[in-house]
Amino acid sequence: MNSFFEILSPSFVLRNSLYSSLLIGAAVPPVGVFLVLGRRSILALTLPHVSTLGVALVVWLGSFAGVQFASGEGGGSFFAWALLGSLVAMAAALGWQWLLEKRLNSSAESESGAIYAVAAAATLALAASRRVTELGLLDRLKGEILAVPNTLLMLQATGFAVAMLTIFVFARPFQFLMFDRTLCYSSGLPADLLQAMMTALIAGMIALGGLCAGPLTVFAFLILPPLACLPFVKSVRTLYWLSAATGAVCAFAGFWASYAWEEWNLPIPAAQILLLGCVWCAGRCVAVRTRCVKQR
Amino acid sequence: MKRKFRPLELLLLTIALSSAAADKALNVMTTIPDLADIAREIGGHAITVESIVSGTDDIHAVSVRPSLVAKLARADAVIEIGLDLEHSFLPSLVEAANNPKLKREGRIVVSEGMIPKDVPTVISRAEGEQHPEGNPHMNVGPDSGKRFAKNICARLCELAPGNESLFKANLKTYLAKVADKEKEWKAKGAKLKGVKFVTYHPDFVYFSDYFGMESVGTLEPKPGIPPSASHTAQIITRLKEINGTKLILREPQYSDALPTAIAAQTGAKVVKIAIMVDGLPEAKTWIGMIDANLEAIIKALE
Numbered sequence: 266m267n268s269f270f271e272i273l274s275p276s277f278v279l280r281n282s283l284y285s286s287l288l289i290g291a292a293v294p295p296v297g298v299f300l301v302l303g304r305r306s307i308l309a310l311t312l313p314h315v316s317t318l319g320v321a322l323v324v325w326l327g328s329f330a331g332v333q334f335a336s337g338e339g340g341g342s343f344f345a346w347a348l349l350g351s352l353v354a355m356a357a358a359l360g361w362q363w364l365l366e367k368r369l370n371s372s373a374e375s376e377s378g379a380i381y382a383v384a385a386a387a388t389l390a391l392a393a394s395r396r397v398t399e400l401g402l403l404d405r406l407k408g409e410i411l412a413v414p415n416t417l418l419m420l421q422a423t424g425f426a427v428a429m430l431t432i433f434v435f436a437r438p439f440q441f442l443m444f445d446r447t448l449c450y451s452s453g454l455p456a457d458l459l460q461a462m463m464t465a466l467i468a469g470m471i472a473l474g475g476l477c478a479g480p481l482t483v484f485a486f487l488i489l490p491p492l493a494c495l496p497f498v499k500s501v502r503t504l505y506w507l508s509a510a511t512g513a514v515c516a517f518a519g520f521w522a523s524y525a526w527e528e529w530n531l532p533i534p535a536a537q538i539l540l541l542g543c544v545w546c547a548g549r550c551v552a553v554r555t556r557c558v559k560q561r
Numbered sequence: 562m563k564r565k566f567r568p569l570e571l572l573l574l575t576i577a578l579s580s581a582a583a584d585k586a587l588n589v590m591t592t593i594p595d596l597a598d599i600a601r602e603i604g605g606h607a608i609t610v611e612s613i614v615s616g617t618d619d620i621h622a623v624s625v626r627p628s629l630v631a632k633l634a635r636a637d638a639v640i641e642i643g644l645d646l647e648h649s650f651l652p653s654l655v656e657a658a659n660n661p662k663l664k665r666e667g668r669i670v671v672s673e674g675m676i677p678k679d680v681p682t683v684i685s686r687a688e689g690e691q692h693p694e695g696n697p698h699m700n701v702g703p704d705s706g707k708r709f710a711k712n713i714c715a716r717l718c719e720l721a722p723g724n725e726s727l728f729k730a731n732l733k734t735y736l737a738k739v740a741d742k743e744k745e746w747k748a749k750g751a752k753l754k755g756v757k758f759v760t761y762h763p764d765f766v767y768f769s770d771y772f773g774m775e776s777v778g779t780l781e782p783k784p785g786i787p788p789s790a791s792h793t794a795q796i797i798t799r800l801k802e803i804n805g806t807k808l809i810l811r812e813p814q815y816s817d818a819l820p821t822a823i824a825a826q827t828g829a830k831v832v833k834i835a836i837m838v839d840g841l842p843e844a845k846t847w848i849g850m851i852d853a854n855l856e857a858i859i860k861a862l863e
Binding site (some may be wrong): 268278279281284393403404407409411412413414520523524525526527530531532533 | 588619624689746766782783787788789791793794797798815816818819821822825
């Protein structure tokens with residue numbers, strides 16, 4: 266138990282990593298509710314990879330211009346550029362997908378899948394390029410939750426606070442948009458503007474979360490908590506808060522497990538995702554059992 | 562009858578003659594740029610040299626590309642450090658190249674006859690990415706260059722006996738150059754004795770032992786295992802306990818984010834070092850790499 270109280274101490278040496286984990290755990294799952302209920306989960310897989318492609322592109326292009334990105338306390342230039350690259354790449358991918366859906370009437374899922382494949386391959390190709398390996402790009406793409414500087418933590422906290430506030434204020438219009446776009450139009454709500462807001466929210470969370478924890482962690486926190494909590498809630502609003510609480514608890518417990526079980530050398534994201542996986546399995550088991558009972 | 566050559570014939574003749582000349586030169590591939598540099602010094606114009614990996618690559622995770630297979634298929638020799646340093650890519654490349662020379666006389670292992678450090682007493686997968694024969698990062702050691710050069714020279718003489726005198730003369734010149742440099746390194750490096758440092762991976766042992774530096778640990782809990790929360794916290798605590806100068810030596814293939822974050826908490830200085838030639842802009846040759854590392858550390862101490 267010593268390690269439990271140790272990580273709660275304000276002087277804990279990895280406090281930035283812990284706070285960043287908690288922020289991701291609490292703020293990312295409510296955004297994932299849009300994707301789960303809107304049946305667009307594959308977008309949660311695609312966008313973090315597009316985001317990492319944006320980061321890789323920025324570093325790669327910077328290497329041609331002779332730019333050495335500084336990170337950490339000494340300079341926030343890397344994070345500013347990486348955030349910009351990530352957001353631009355996601356905007357481009359979403360724009361392309363929107364165009365294909367509108368003009369070719371193709372399915373969003375298949376286009377998302379195609380974008381994912383291309384983005385992942387392009388990122389691998391860039392990461393293997395000799396020009397950028399020098400910058401430890403692979404480490405950055407995997408996420409470096411152990412090395413979150415104050416600048417990034419502050420940026421993350423501000424961004425996530427804005428996102429949570431937006432969800433709180435626009436909870437009902439977003440629900441209309443998720444379940445019935447026509448209802449949204451007939452209620453006089455600006456559906457296109459709301460859609461743009463929701464997409465920006467999702468992209469912003471992925472960009473900020475991905476910079477700290479990497480694409481896999483963000484994907485897991487987007488999908489697993491809402492899915493795990495779904496059988497236990499009766500309203501969307503409750504789903505937001507319950508998935509946020511589940512995400513935060515798993516983020517904390519995963520961090521603690523990684524810290525306490527020294528001999529396992531568990532990476533923090535892996536510990537957190539495994540815990541989320543357990544919660545998800547339990548949630549799905551309850552859902553299956555409830556359905557079986559109802560059918561009887 | 563006097564025959565006049567037409568331009569096309571002359572061009573073909575020139576190409577044939579130049580390719581014949583190139584054929585005479587031994588086509589040598591090396592695993593790391595350090596060996597390419599030393600081989601170039603010894604082989605001179607009698608060999609052509611190319612390195613498989615670049616100075617900023619992670620030697621433990623080199624991706625095998627088809628172009629490398631083609632190059633090895635045409636090579637007369639491949640020079641490697643050995644001690645399993647190149648285990649992630651060389652065996653599969655040599656197998657795929659199917660070049661019989663590289664399986665026999667053309668395989669040059671420069672660590673032969675040298676005594677490796679950190680030979681594990683227990684071989685276990687639980688201990689991370691172990692090298693059973695010892696730490697293979699010999700190329701960063703200032704005293705390794707002479708031995709590498711001698712081993713390369715001996716094997717090149719066997720492969721191209723016609724150029725033996727050239728190789729031996731080049732070796733003599735190179736050894737003299739390294740001996741002069743070693744005197745300079747010893748004088749300059751006296752300031753490094755007792756300096757405490759951390760690296761990401763245990764790849765700086767041969768350099769630090771030569772100058773009497775003291776390792777506080779590595780950011781990896783075990784070789785090849787990424788930094789974990791508990792281990793990072795231990796390293797931070799250990800660095801905080803040290804009074805005086807402490808350094809975090811960052812290898813170019815790893816991100817600077819974690820070293821920078823640790824430095825911010827502990828007051829340690831982050832120094833970018835090269836663990837292979839071309840790992841730093843100033844490290845253009847093997848001698849240049851040792852110079853660059855020494856200068857970077859001395860500058861940080863000042």
